[in-house]
Amino acid sequence: MGTFLLNDTRHRHWIEDDRFTTCVSYNESTKFSYHGINLDEEAVSSVLPVVMLQVSLAFSISQILYILLRPLKQPKFVSNTLSGIILGPSFLGRIKMFDAYVTGGRGMVFAHAASTIGGIYFVFINTVKMDKGMIPRTIKKTYSVSLTVFIVPLLISLLVGHREQYKIPRIHDQGISISFVASKCAYPVLVDAISELKLLNSELGQLAISSALLHEILGLLRLLMAPLSKAKYRSVAIRIELSLCAMSLFTFLVLWPTIQWIIRRIPERKPVKDFYIVAILTGALVMAVACDSMRVNYTIGAAMLGIVIPAGPPLGSALVEKSEAILSNFFLPFFYIHVGQQIDIYSINNWRAFAALELIIMAAYIGKVVASILATTCFRTSFRNALLFSCFVNIKGVSELVTFLRWRQRELIDVQTYSVLVLTNLAVTAIVTPLISVYYNPQRRLESIAMGTLQTALPDSELRILCGIHDEDHISGIIHLIKASNPTEMNPICAYVVHLVELVGRAAPVVETYSTQKTKAMANSTDHIMRAVIKYAEGSNDAVTIQPFIMISQYETMHESICKLVKDNCITLILLQFIPPNEETEGRAACLHGLNNNVLGYAPCTVGIFVDKRLNNCSNSAKPANFCYNVAVFFIGGPDDREAMALVSHMSSNPGVRITLSRIYLEENLVEEEDDKCLDEVVMNDFMASNFGNPNVVCRRIDANDSNQLVNAFRSLVSDNDLVIVGRQQPFSSRLLEETKPWVEYDELGIIGDMLASADFAEGMVSVLVIQSVRILKKDPKTVKALSNSSSNKAPKTVKALSNSSSNCDIDIRTLVSSSRSVGSDLPHHAAASKSQLSSRSVGSDLPHSAIVLSPTAAVIVLLR
Numbered sequence: 001m002g003t004f005l006l007n008d009t010r011h012r013h014w015i016e017d018d019r020f021t022t023c024v025s026y027n028e029s030t031k032f033s034y035h036g037i038n039l040d041e042e043a044v045s046s047v048l049p050v051v052m053l054q055v056s057l058a059f060s061i062s063q064i065l066y067i068l069l070r071p072l073k074q075p076k077f078v079s080n081t082l083s084g085i086i087l088g089p090s091f092l093g094r095i096k097m098f099d100a101y102v103t104g105g106r107g108m109v110f111a112h113a114a115s116t117i118g119g120i121y122f123v124f125i126n127t128v129k130m131d132k133g134m135i136p137r138t139i140k141k142t143y144s145v146s147l148t149v150f151i152v153p154l155l156i157s158l159l160v161g162h163r164e165q166y167k168i169p170r171i172h173d174q175g176i177s178i179s180f181v182a183s184k185c186a187y188p189v190l191v192d193a194i195s196e197l198k199l200l201n202s203e204l205g206q207l208a209i210s211s212a213l214l215h216e217i218l219g220l221l222r223l224l225m226a227p228l229s230k231a232k233y234r235s236v237a238i239r240i241e242l243s244l245c246a247m248s249l250f251t252f253l254v255l256w257p258t259i260q261w262i263i264r265r266i267p268e269r270k271p272v273k274d275f276y277i278v279a280i281l282t283g284a285l286v287m288a289v290a291c292d293s294m295r296v297n298y299t300i301g302a303a304m305l306g307i308v309i310p311a312g313p314p315l316g317s318a319l320v321e322k323s324e325a326i327l328s329n330f331f332l333p334f335f336y337i338h339v340g341q342q343i344d345i346y347s348i349n350n351w352r353a354f355a356a357l358e359l360i361i362m363a364a365y366i367g368k369v370v371a372s373i374l375a376t377t378c379f380r381t382s383f384r385n386a387l388l389f390s391c392f393v394n395i396k397g398v399s400e401l402v403t404f405l406r407w408r409q410r411e412l413i414d415v416q417t418y419s420v421l422v423l424t425n426l427a428v429t430a431i432v433t434p435l436i437s438v439y440y441n442p443q444r445r446l447e448s449i450a451m452g453t454l455q456t457a458l459p460d461s462e463l464r465i466l467c468g469i470h471d472e473d474h475i476s477g478i479i480h481l482i483k484a485s486n487p488t489e490m491n492p493i494c495a496y497v498v499h500l501v502e503l504v505g506r507a508a509p510v511v512e513t514y515s516t517q518k519t520k521a522m523a524n525s526t527d528h529i530m531r532a533v534i535k536y537a538e539g540s541n542d543a544v545t546i547q548p549f550i551m552i553s554q555y556e557t558m559h560e561s562i563c564k565l566v567k568d569n570c571i572t573l574i575l576l577q578f579i580p581p582n583e584e585t586e587g588r589a590a591c592l593h594g595l596n597n598n599v600l601g602y603a604p605c606t607v608g609i610f611v612d613k614r615l616n617n618c619s620n621s622a623k624p625a626n627f628c629y630n631v632a633v634f635f636i637g638g639p640d641d642r643e644a645m646a647l648v649s650h651m652s653s654n655p656g657v658r659i660t661l662s663r664i665y666l667e668e669n670l671v672e673e674e675d676d677k678c679l680d681e682v683v684m685n686d687f688m689a690s691n692f693g694n695p696n697v698v699c700r701r702i703d704a705n706d707s708n709q710l711v712n713a714f715r716s717l718v719s720d721n722d723l724v725i726v727g728r729q730q731p732f733s734s735r736l737l738e739e740t741k742p743w744v745e746y747d748e749l750g751i752i753g754d755m756l757a758s759a760d761f762a763e764g765m766v767s768v769l770v771i772q773s774v775r776i777l778k779k780d781p782k783t784v785k786a787l788s789n790s791s792s793n794k795a796p797k798t799v800k801a802l803s804n805s806s807s808n809c810d811i812d813i814r815t816l817v818s819s820s821r822s823v824g825s826d827l828p829h830h831a832a833a834s835k836s837q838l839s840s841r842s843v844g845s846d847l848p849h850s851a852i853v854l855s856p857t858a859a860v861i862v863l864l865r
Helices: 041-045 047-072 076-087 096-103 106-129 134-167 175-183 187-196 203-230 234-264 274-293 299-307 315-341 351-379 383-393 398-409 415-439 472-484 525-538 558-569 586-602 639-652 674-690 707-718 735-743 747-757 781-791 794-804 809-824 835-840 856-864
Strands: 012-016 021-025 030-033 036-039 463-469 493-502 510-513 544-553 573-577 606-611 629-635 657-666 697-704 723-727 767-772
Touching: 047 076, 047 096, 047 106, 047 315, 076 187, 076 315, 076 415, 096 106, 106 187, 106 274, 106 299, 106 315, 106 398, 134 175, 134 203, 134 351, 175 351, 175 398, 187 203, 187 383, 187 398, 203 234, 203 299, 203 383, 234 274, 234 299, 234 315, 274 299, 274 315, 315 398, 351 383, 351 415, 383 415, 398 415, 463 472, 463 558, 472 493, 472 525, 472 573, 472 606, 472 629, 493 525, 493 558, 493 586, 525 544, 544 558, 558 586, 573 586, 586 606, 586 747, 606 747, 629 639, 629 707, 639 657, 639 674, 639 723, 639 767, 657 707, 697 707, 707 747, 723 747, 735 747, 747 767
Parallel strands: 463 493, 463 573, 493 544, 573 606, 629 657, 629 723, 657 697, 723 767
Antiparallel strands: 012 021, 030 036, 510 544, 606 767
């Protein structure tokens, strides 16, 4: 005899036959017949308002809590879980009318089904976002930290649980499982939390993600082997394991080739067909149902299908983009409602069992702190970072709630145990997340002394440039710009070509070297970019070396990876593309502008923003023998303009580059520091002296009294040039510049650069390169103080003497050499040497690591800073 009962207390009816007795709830719209129970249209339609009300309440309460708790640095997981608890029997669910019309009756049947679907898709989508190629590298590099952070808390929790679990009713079979879940780091949970904290590119964030990836593999293996330990009969366990093996073979022998066939049929830069998306999402449900029918955790089926789908474009990104919104805003609210419905804080009355369970859980958390301190010692990190790393690995989320909810549905734990597990995980996450947000700020590590500038680069040294490329359409302009910089065997250029890709359809950021050895059946955008620059480098007679990279990250934090790559490789110049917004790239262009501004603010070297207007229609020939490039330079004054002149000095030695230098004098209301004014004159005199007799260099003087004269001067000079180079900012005030500030549309280009890059200037066909000198040198107080104390008296006099004797350039250079010797003689820690000094001793023999030796002009510039 069996019993079937729907949760509706208004009407009950018993149906009896020879085989079983069923208890069914009904109302006036319920119809009974010999063939079964039917619901008319009114009964079906009455469920929809309840479902919509549940979603609306859950979403509204969650958003209100998130706004209220945001000053406390609480994550979305806390507000979402609290919203489900508030709707449950612990708070609003205790009101009989609310329970009868909102959280009771047929509406909860749909809510429970939707929550299960939400759990399936959560596992599936996060498995798709997992970078499968990262698994071997992670196991090889961080296995010691990962295993230590897992094994130590697991052993401690098991030891405590062995003594305390007898105090907890109905937990003897789940004691090991509770310790395992408390000790493990869930990969999707940790990635989501770190992404919300905007720490995906941080060192501790990367280490925590790597540890969680190995933990996730261990958790999957445990789920696969669970039937052997929990089945009452060995024959049943063997049958389940054989079924899992058959499903695994089906996944890798049938589904994986099918997925690869779908990817090959997707045209490049074309959207994925909706049929493929729907078929794959349906397949995730089918795989989950198949596992559940085999008495195995249904999340294994969804994970199996997700593993064979590559992360990122084209298929992985399309799946995430089209399903993540409905998962987060529709299915997961029902999941949190279901979680809250099972929690009853009033059921916590067995305080002896409560204390025992808390000891088991907290033993795992404290064990992670101890393990983090032990494990991170091999990385020579500080005690503070070790504690912060333990906070990362103690974050809990949806994956743990899915496990607890499944235990409760199968009645493996009682209501009190379930409530304590959920509330404890919620409390720990609410504590550690604000600690990370407040005490871990990787941006501070970027605010250090500069690596170097174009002015402080050695005369006959390799020029290292980082070229950040977003689209293959702009690769031609970057190649022409490198070619114009005059790479030779004596002055080579090492270009770190980095394809910058937005993090879509992946869980963790990627910064890796592009492999030129692998052959692919279908070339993507990265392949096209790298093949173009490598082909150019091969024809440069060893004057250009290419270091190809691919960087996949969120635009909000991509500057951290760029700055780290610059510091690791001592790069002098960063070239970034400026993408103007249009109908196709409006949303993406806003993110790229934010990226450019972040790099300008934190870069430890010179930054150039390249506005490529000619794209692939550049008239210059690709052959080096026929290379012809016209460059216009506008010099007003200041560190950025002087850094632009350093780049132009590299170009002036190229016989195929014609340079038109315009020295602009702003007559009205000019307020400029005396040191900057003297340095400007030194740079101009040095450039003219080094290019004396060069037919490809033309120098002009322009006097501008108002904005109209300045704009007219620009229009008359830029139309016949391929590139215009300007400094981003001028460190002085002028009424002329103040007049144009309100019209600046893009701050990263500066006043002059924004004017030249506008669509209505020179018919929008002139490329612009905006140069900014390093800003971070000013943030190192010790260096600035030492330089200012040692050079405050001598350097200004030296520069004034040089500017007054500008009639003879050779005399200027000899005076500068002798003066720089006298100035640098009493600087033991930040010395500067001239070319004559370099010949008498080895470079940097008695200089610290941070000192950079260059030309006489650069020596004076460093001293005055």
